[in-house]
Amino acid sequence: MENVPDARVLGRILRASTASFTAGCRTLEADLPVFGSLVQAERSDGSAIYGLIHDVRVDDDPFVRQLIAAGDLTDEYVEDQRQRRQVPVEVVVLVVGGRGRDGRIFHVLPPQPPTTLSWVAVSSADEVRQFGQQLTFMRTVLNAVEAPGDELLAAALRQIAAVQGSSDLANAYLVRAGQELARLLGRDPMRLDSILQRMR
Known part of the structure; x- marks a missing residue:
């Protein structure tokens, strides 16, 4: 991941399957990843696996247990523990597609999961915009068993809309996404309405 700026690096893969992966990271409270963010696990062949953060x-x-049992915690102890965590923060990601060696984006599950210790990075605004052009990933999120699909989809769509370049483009994107949702959930109007409300 030499071409990814350090600020975007989230951590490394702890465990993975074709449908999800977990990354471990050492991070400060202000730098905790955001629910619904698009991230990517780089592969050695130049391809990447894309996913949405659904749990942190x-x-x-x-040591934390000992500190809490001791009672009186000073700010120095708290800050030191946050800086020198022995147990990584775990970021759980739902796989929603990827980027092939040729640079093309796909919105289906990859044939193989990322390998352990692969780098995971937060996707750039351009990558998020490019990934979000096609809405076929929405079905994967809606059908997710291990993730809160409705909440996750609404959060992801809001974040994709936010990088469209202007408020008009963002609104147009959300309208298009809402139309696709109506097609996918036409037989479940209550669920559809719930997601549409969360997208605002």
Whole structure:
């Protein structure tokens, strides 16, 4: 991932399957990844696997338990623990497509998962815009069993709309996405309305 700016690097793959992966990262509170963000796991052949962040887990480590049991926590102890975490923050990602070696974007599950210790980076605004041009990834998110699909889709669509370049383009994108949602969920008007409300 030599061509990815350090600010975009999120962490490395801890575990992966074809449909999801988990990345471990050491990050400060202000830098925690955002629910619904498009991220990518780079592969050695130049391709990438794209996914949407659907869970961020900040597990405790043994030292945190000791600090809490001790009671009086100073700001220095809290800041030191955040800087020197022994247990990584885990970011769980739903796979929604990828980029082939030829640079073309696809919106289906990849044939193989990313490998452990592969770099994971937050996608740039251009990459998010390019990925969001086709809305076929929406069905994958709506059908996700392990992720809160409705909330995740609304968050992802808002973020894709935000990088369209202007408020008019953002609104046009959300209208197009809403029309596609109406096609996909035409037989479930309550679910459709719930997602449309969350997209605002």
